[in-house]
Amino acid sequence: MQTMPLLEVRDLKTHFFLDEGTVRAVDGVSFDIRSGVVLGVVGESGCGKSVLARSIMRIVRPPGRTIEGRITYDRGMRRGAAGDFVDLAQMPIDGSEIRDIRGSEITMIFQEPMVSFSPVHTIGFQIIEGILQHETDISKDEARNRAVEILRRVGIPNPESRIDQYPFSLSGGMRQRCMIAMALASDPNLLIADEPTTALDVTTQAQILELMAELQREFGMAMMLITHNLGVVAQMAEEVIVMYLGKIVEWTDIDTLFDDPKHPYTAELLKSIPRLRREGQAERLTAIAGSVPSPYVRPSGCPFHPRCPQAVAGLCDVREPELVQVGERHVVSCLLYSDGASNGAAEMETE
Amino acid sequence: MVSAAEGSNILEVRDLQAYFPITAGLWRRVVGQVRAVDGVSFDLKEGETLGLVGESGCGKTTTGRAIIRAVEPTGGEVFYRMRDDTLIEATAADGRTMQTLRQQIQIIFQDPFASLNPRMTIYDIVADPLRVNSLASGGELEDRVSEMLQMVGMSPAFMRRYPHAFSGGQRQRIGIARSLVMNPRLVIADEPVSALDVSVQAQILNLMQDLQQDLGLTYLFISHDLSVVQYISHRVAVMYVGKIVELAPTHELFTRPMHPYTQALLSSVPAPNPRVKSLGQSLEGEVADPANPPAGCYFHPRCPFVQDVCRETEPEFREIAPSHFARCHFAEDLDLPGVPA
Numbered sequence: 001m002q003t004m005p006l007l008e009v010r011d012l013k014t015h016f017f018l019d020e021g022t023v024r025a026v027d028g029v030s031f032d033i034r035s036g037v038v039l040g041v042v043g044e045s046g047c048g049k050s051v052l053a054r055s056i057m058r059i060v061r062p063p064g065r066t067i068e069g070r071i072t073y074d075r076g077m078r079r080g081a082a083g084d085f086v087d088l089a090q091m092p093i094d095g096s097e098i099r100d101i102r103g104s105e106i107t108m109i110f111q112e113p114m115v116s117f118s119p120v121h122t123i124g125f126q127i128i129e130g131i132l133q134h135e136t137d138i139s140k141d142e143a144r145n146r147a148v149e150i151l152r153r154v155g156i157p158n159p160e161s162r163i164d165q166y167p168f169s170l171s172g173g174m175r176q177r178c179m180i181a182m183a184l185a186s187d188p189n190l191l192i193a194d195e196p197t198t199a200l201d202v203t204t205q206a207q208i209l210e211l212m213a214e215l216q217r218e219f220g221m222a223m224m225l226i227t228h229n230l231g232v233v234a235q236m237a238e239e240v241i242v243m244y245l246g247k248i249v250e251w252t253d254i255d256t257l258f259d260d261p262k263h264p265y266t267a268e269l270l271k272s273i274p275r276l277r278r279e280g281q282a283e284r285l286t287a288i289a290g291s292v293p294s295p296y297v298r299p300s301g302c303p304f305h306p307r308c309p310q311a312v313a314g315l316c317d318v319r320e321p322e323l324v325q326v327g328e329r330h331v332v333s334c335l336l337y338s339d340g341a342s343n344g345a346a347e348m349e350t351e
Numbered sequence: 352m353v354s355a356a357e358g359s360n361i362l363e364v365r366d367l368q369a370y371f372p373i374t375a376g377l378w379r380r381v382v383g384q385v386r387a388v389d390g391v392s393f394d395l396k397e398g399e400t401l402g403l404v405g406e407s408g409c410g411k412t413t414t415g416r417a418i419i420r421a422v423e424p425t426g427g428e429v430f431y432r433m434r435d436d437t438l439i440e441a442t443a444a445d446g447r448t449m450q451t452l453r454q455q456i457q458i459i460f461q462d463p464f465a466s467l468n469p470r471m472t473i474y475d476i477v478a479d480p481l482r483v484n485s486l487a488s489g490g491e492l493e494d495r496v497s498e499m500l501q502m503v504g505m506s507p508a509f510m511r512r513y514p515h516a517f518s519g520g521q522r523q524r525i526g527i528a529r530s531l532v533m534n535p536r537l538v539i540a541d542e543p544v545s546a547l548d549v550s551v552q553a554q555i556l557n558l559m560q561d562l563q564q565d566l567g568l569t570y571l572f573i574s575h576d577l578s579v580v581q582y583i584s585h586r587v588a589v590m591y592v593g594k595i596v597e598l599a600p601t602h603e604l605f606t607r608p609m610h611p612y613t614q615a616l617l618s619s620v621p622a623p624n625p626r627v628k629s630l631g632q633s634l635e636g637e638v639a640d641p642a643n644p645p646a647g648c649y650f651h652p653r654c655p656f657v658q659d660v661c662r663e664t665e666p667e668f669r670e671i672a673p674s675h676f677a678r679c680h681f682a683e684d685l686d687l688p689g690v691p692a
Contacts, residue, residue, distance in 0.1 A: 044548040171637055201406035202575065206619035206633035213630065228549060231621030235630050254625045272553040274582040276620055276690045278606055284560075285582070287553035291518040307550075 005032040006077055006189060006222050007056070012069035012089065014048075014055045017062075023295040025051040025064065027246035030323065033190065035077055038216060038223045040237030040254070042230065046292050048246040049226045053192045056224075057108055058093045075105070077189055104134040107183040111195035113175035117167040124163035127151070127182045134186055150181045155211060173204040177211070184215060191216070192224045197232065209236060230273055234258060239329070242266050245292070245303040248323065252330040262332040264308045302335060310336060361432050361537055361569050362395040362418070368426035369410070369417045373642060385642045387413040389593030390427070392668070395537065397432075400563065400570040402584030402601070404577060404616070406638060409590040411573045415539045418571070419456050420449060431456070434536070454484060457530040461542035463522035467514040473500070474510040477528045484533070499528040503558060520551035524558065531562065541573045556583055577620050581605055586674075589613045592639045592649045595668065599675040606689040609677035611654050614687040622691065629691055648680070656685060 014026040025048045033039050041049045054060045056071055069089055076084030091098040110116040118126060127147040131138065138146075144163070151159035154177040167175055176196060183191055196212065197205040213236060216223050225236055233240055233254065240257050242250040242265065250263040261267040271286040290307045293299060299306050305316035316335055323331045324338045369388040372381045388410045395401055403411045416422040418429055420441065429441040431452060441452055460466035467476055477496045481487045487495055497507035503524040514522055523543060530538055540559065544552040560583065562568060574580050580587055581601055588598040589612065597610040608614045615634045622629040636653045639645055645652055651661040660680055668678045679685070 044550060173637060201638070202577070202619045203406065203615055203634045204637070206621070206630060209621065210630050210633055229621065230549070230623040231629075234623050234625045235621040235628070258623075258625055269550060270623070272550050273623055274553075274556070274576075274578040275623055276578050276581060276605065276617065278690050278692060285553035285557060287557055288550035289554075291520045291551050292548060294518075 005072075006035040006074055007033040008070070008072040009033075009056070010070045010072070012052070012055060012066065012071065014051050014060055014064060014066045016064040021296045024246050024298065025295070026055055026066075029069075029243075029246070029248050031241050031248060031251055033222050033224055034239075035074075035189070035222055036220050037239060038225055038237045040233035040240040041224060041226045041243060042228065042233055042240055043243035044228060044292055046245070046295060047243040049243050050194055052243070053108065053194050053224065053226055056088065057102055057106060057192065058088055058091060058098050059102070060093075073101070073106070075101070100134070103130060104186040105188055106190045106192065107186065107188040108192040108194065109176070109179045109183045109196050111198050113172065113179045113199075114167060116179060117175065119167055122164050122166055123151075123170070123178045124148075127163075127178070127185055130182055131185050146185065147181070150185050151178065154178070154181045154184070154215070155207075156181070172200055173207060176200065176204075176208050180208075180212065180215070184219060187219060188221050190222045190224065192226070194226045195228070196225070198227070198229070205232075212236070230270065242269075245295075245298060247303060247333060248331075249304065249334070250330075250332045251323075252327070252332075256327070256330055262326055262330070262337060263304075263334050264310045264336075265304045268307075268309065302333075312336075359397060359432065360394045361397040362571075363430040364394070364414075364418065364427070365392050365430070366427040367391045367414065367417055367424055367429060369413050369422050370425045383642050386593045386644065387641060388417055388424075389641075391590075391593075391595055392427075393588055393595065393598060395569055395571060397536070397569055398563070398567055399585045400572050400583055402580035402587040403571060403573045403590060404575065404580045404587060405590035406575060406616075408592075408638060408641065410593040410641070411575075411590050412541055414590070415458070415541050415571060415573050418539065419453055419458070421458075431537075450484075454480075454533045455535050456537045456539065457533060457535040459523075459526055459530050459538060459540040459543045462546050463519050463526055464546070466526055467522055469514055472511050472513055473505075473517075473525055476514070476525060477510075477532055480529065480533050486533075495532065496528075499532050500525075502531070502562070503528045504554075518551075519547050520554055523547060523555050527555075527558065527562070531566070531568075534566075535568070537569045537571070539571045539573070542575065543572075544579060545574065545576065552579070559583065577616055589616065592641050592644055594649065594678065595676075596650065596678045597676065599677075603672075603675055607675075608687045608689050609671050609675065609682040609685065610650075610679045611656055611685065611687065612650050614689070615653075617690050627691060648678075656681060 010030045012026055012029045016023040016025055043049045055066050066089055071088040072085050073088050074082055075086055076082050124147055128143045131143040131146060148159045148163055151163060156162050156177055197208050227233055237254050239253050241248050244265050250266045261270055268288045272288055288307055301317040301319055302321050305311040319335060321333045321335045323333045325331050326337050367388055370384040370386055373383040375382045391414055405411045413422055417424045424442055431439045431441050474496055477499055478492050481492055500507045505524050544555050572583055584601050586600050587604045588595045591612050597613045618632045634653050639649050647663050648661045648666050651657045666678050666680045668676055670676050671682045
């Protein structure tokens with residue numbers, strides 16, 4: 001497996017300029033997506049995970065705008081010759097280059113497949129349109145055959161007739177399969193999946209997750225899987241970033257995240273979820289105090305400090321933590337782990 | 352964790368049915384029935400939590416609503432035992448009896464954003480049930496509201512504010528305060544934590560457990576989330592296409608399920624542990640249509656253990672082991688593993 005970064009995001013900021021104030025939805029985010037690797041993005045509502053995905057796709061609309069940062073994407077990877085770097089963040093959102101990449105090299109699937117499909121066109125029309133948009137040297141018949149094949153691959157029964165059906169006549173699970181088919185028709189380098197199974201029932205969710213894992217291995221694409229469900233990341237991802245209020249609080253491989261979470265938010269989140277057990281009665285759940293703050297009134301210093309059981313007064317509410325490396329492929333944004341923090345705490349004690 | 356109370360039955364549901372007609376044509380002719388709830392029977396003991404679990408469209412919400420006749424049942428009986436031990440048949444009660452009954456049975460709704468009137472203050476929302484039933488007024492009313500808010504962990508100082516000022520978790524606390532202000536005995540909680548963030552879910556679940564202990568409440572806890580249901584319930588009923596397919600004490604159901612559908616649900620939950628590979632054994636196919644269910648056992652088209660008899664004969668809901676009921680011809684013969692180790 002290749003491990004060169006396919007996408008390198010640095011200091012990305014996407015803010016929404018509203019009458020009520022500025023919402024810093026993505027506020028200085030840096031991470032890599034390696035070729036062929038599944039990266040999970042975990043966080044609660046309002047943490048900026050969906051806006052992050054939309055920023056990479058360059059589909060954030062006003063009043064939202066990406067104001068800073070780089071999104072370096074290696075276009076050469078597609079032709080087997082790595083090293084043709086472009087900065088997606090610099091591209092105009094309706095420019096020809098980003099339109100060439102979007103929907104072809106980088107594709108996306110959304111949470112609610114009913115809203116993502118046009119209700120007045122058949123499934124087939126929409127998949128074929130996507131293929132023809134990006135490949136000019138292909139006939140309509142060839143595109144249709146390709147669409148039938150990809151629908152068959154994602155487990156749609158009788159794809160030859162289903163291709164002419166409208167989205168409303170399909171079940172939620174079938175629509176999500178069609179969505180996946182549309183996203184894979186162009187053999188993308190990166191698939192961004194935003195809560196792809198959240199609207200589905202648990203048995204359908206299991207079917208769709210299995211299908212996605214299988215296709216990811218088969219197509220060898222990288223995947224950015226956005227979810228609030230820690231079970232889904234545990235089963236699907238190799239690496240994870242945890243987000244809170246527009247910032248990455250922790251980034252590491254999946255085993256380390258569950259075995260040895262460093263950020264208090266990650267640790268508390270893992271303790272707060274009920275898990276299926278074989279043995280005895282459950283211990284009482286450890287709830288995280290308070291709730292995610294309103295985006296207009298961000299706490300000063302570390303955004304998690306009002307809810308953090310380990311917050312140090314006079315430090316965490318003042319200083320904004322930076323990402324610190326705490327292990328091989330393990331970074332965390334918490335003052336408990338930065339040298340400045342221990343110094344700061346020591347100063348506090350001596351005072 | 353509270354232990355299951357050895358109380359008497361507070362509620363007995365017998366063969367409850369809620370069918371919705373499908374109409375067609377100019378004269379709105381009835382051409383079929385959606386069997387949302389199709390012969391559901393269970394008992395609720397005073398002080399216990401019964402989890403009602405199933406996928407969307409299985410009839411779990413309609414069951415909850417049919418019990419208080421927010422949806423009119425089309426068949427079956429619901430008996431409610433009053434505090435003085437008299438038994439009321441809710442399904443045959445007149446308007447006045449229903450009004451008393453609805454004071455004692457309350458609902459907590461799923462969506463804390465939709466279930467609170469945005470034009471009413473928190474005070475008015477929580478006070479409303481007492482006012483409507485003329486049970487308190489003036490200073491007494493205000494004291495009662497402030498007591499309720501404190502009980503659910505909210506500051507009474509906020510009672511003049513409107514719902515928009517509160518987060519999802521706080522709104523759900525307000526919804527709980529409203530349900531409990533009438534001093535009910537039975538609370539039907541319909542997906543009370545599904546709309547909440549993961550970190551807030553635990554707060555509300557813990558609150559519901561504390562309130563149950565302090566007030567001796569009985570819960571019918573409706574949810575699609577098996578881990579939440581396992582955490583909070585003493586017994587669990589699993590529904591599939593309008594019918595209960597399995598009912599057992601929680602630990603039994605999760606470690607020794609007797610219906611293949613229960614097993615399928617347990618195997619489908621993605622384990623929040625990267626070292627446990629829980630995918631790879633998902634069910635085939637999709638949920639049956641309650642307007643046009645298959646012959647025999649409703650689950651047979653998806654069942655990995657299907658035999659000829661399942662396609663023809665509908666299985667009875669039988670007690671297979673003490674307090675462990677299942678609706679499967681082969682419940683005794685299947686050796687299902689339960690929650691993956």
